[in-house]
Amino acid sequence: MAANKKLLMLPGDGIGPEVMKQVQTIIDWMDKRRHVSFDVTNDVVGGAAIDKYGQPLGDNTLADAMGVDAVLLGAVGGPKWDNVERDLRPEMGLLTLRKEMDLYANLRPATVLPAMAKASSLKEELVSGLDMLIVRELTGGVYFGKPRGIEKLADGTRKAVDTQVYSEAEIERVCRLAFELAGKRSGKVHSVEKANVMETGVLWRQIATEIGADFPDIDLHHMYADNCAMQLVRQPKQFDVIVTDNLFGDILSDCAAMLTGSLGMLPSASLGAADSDGRRKALYEPVHGSAPDIAGQGIANPLAMIQSFAMCLKYSFDMGEDADLIEQACKNVLDAGLRTPDILEAGMTKISTTDMGDHVTKELDKLSA
Numbered sequence: 001m002a003a004n005k006k007l008l009m010l011p012g013d014g015i016g017p018e019v020m021k022q023v024q025t026i027i028d029w030m031d032k033r034r035h036v037s038f039d040v041t042n043d044v045v046g047g048a049a050i051d052k053y054g055q056p057l058g059d060n061t062l063a064d065a066m067g068v069d070a071v072l073l074g075a076v077g078g079p080k081w082d083n084v085e086r087d088l089r090p091e092m093g094l095l096t097l098r099k100e101m102d103l104y105a106n107l108r109p110a111t112v113l114p115a116m117a118k119a120s121s122l123k124e125e126l127v128s129g130l131d132m133l134i135v136r137e138l139t140g141g142v143y144f145g146k147p148r149g150i151e152k153l154a155d156g157t158r159k160a161v162d163t164q165v166y167s168e169a170e171i172e173r174v175c176r177l178a179f180e181l182a183g184k185r186s187g188k189v190h191s192v193e194k195a196n197v198m199e200t201g202v203l204w205r206q207i208a209t210e211i212g213a214d215f216p217d218i219d220l221h222h223m224y225a226d227n228c229a230m231q232l233v234r235q236p237k238q239f240d241v242i243v244t245d246n247l248f249g250d251i252l253s254d255c256a257a258m259l260t261g262s263l264g265m266l267p268s269a270s271l272g273a274a275d276s277d278g279r280r281k282a283l284y285e286p287v288h289g290s291a292p293d294i295a296g297q298g299i300a301n302p303l304a305m306i307q308s309f310a311m312c313l314k315y316s317f318d319m320g321e322d323a324d325l326i327e328q329a330c331k332n333v334l335d336a337g338l339r340t341p342d343i344l345e346a347g348m349t350k351i352s353t354t355d356m357g358d359h360v361t362k363e364l365d366k367l368s369a
């Protein structure tokens with residue numbers, strides 16, 4: 001089949017290249033067994049780009065990212081680059097990509113497979129089977145609002161200011177996306193803000209309600225962010241899709257992440273606006289960082305990266321069936337008790353990063369036989 005699906009692979013630093021390699025294994029499998037080909041371009045980002053191009057994101061890399069259907073990123077950063085100046089730090093490569101691609105929505109699923117429920121800090125019955133999605137607004141709000149800064153006052157003390165600003169358009173596009181996603185899931189949206197004490201919260205609630213009217217089949221709930229934090233640890237399975245602003249999303253998605261128990265299992269997607277053909281700029285990456293403490297040892301868990309690729313198939317290429325197949329293969333490997341050291345439990349078999357990739361492809365073989 002003609003290769004018309006353009007992917008840019010940016011493995012990055014630390015364990016990034018190790019986990020990305022397992023995605024390549026799956027891409028090769030898809031090419032051979034499903035006759036689905038991708039045009040894959042490889043490049044560097046973060047510390048590796050500082051070493052190669054003298055900056056954390058090369059100009060040509062950015063141009064390539066703007067031209068492909070999806071970017072897959074491993075992780076950036078590491079002690080080698082800890083002391084470079086702020087604008088040249090590895091994470092600036094990632095931040096520049098997000099900004100230039102205008103990736104305004106960050107999607108973080110938090111799922112707990114029954115086989116992994118023991119790894120959660122909550123009781124097994126509270127999390128087993130959890131399947132929720134947090135949609136976080138990513139390019140607005142208090143992290144970007146002006147004025148901001150620290151100033152010295154006449155009396156010699158200091159004052160710090162951050163500003164939470166949201167336009168109607170910024171809230172509308174992320175809420176609309178959340179409703180669309182909920183339509184493909186179990187059809188429930190929790191819109192989360194602090195309308196009781198924040199003007200941006202009042203506007204957020206008004207707009208979520210207005211957008212909700214366009215989606216009569218979706219069950220819309222409004223919830224204050226502090227209550228949402230409580231509910232996430234009290235009864236997380238009540239949630240399907242949560243849509244919230246940048247700051248609350250940052251905190252609540254980390255909280256939801258920990259319900260699943262393992263950083264090495266968490267994928268994410270960041271999506272931009274759809275063009276006239278319905279195609280969105282998109283970047284897929286695991287939630288974890290470059291894990292310099294285990295880099296080069298062949299023991300990193302590649303499942304977050306592999307599942308980020310599954311998200312890519314679902315959201316960028318409308319290949320939900322293939323995405324489901326990959327997710328099922330990952331689940332089967334875990335059910336068989338095969339684990340990288342980060343998720344190892346008593347009585348299970350310890351395997352390497354490469355073994356995990358190979359076992360997932362073996363399961364893919366079995367599932368599609």
Ligand code: NAD
Binds near residue numbers: 263285291
């Ligand atoms: P980290 O996520 O890299 O690691 C935290 C802990 O989790 C470590 O003990 C690590 O070994 C473990 N871990 C992470 N991913 C794992 C995996 N796939 N398999 C097994 N174990 C895994 O976070 P950190 O230690 O705070 O940061 C390390 C570096 O990564 C820093 O330079 C930081 O700036 C960078 N970072 C990058 C991103 C990103 O690229 N998006 C995100 C977070 C941190």
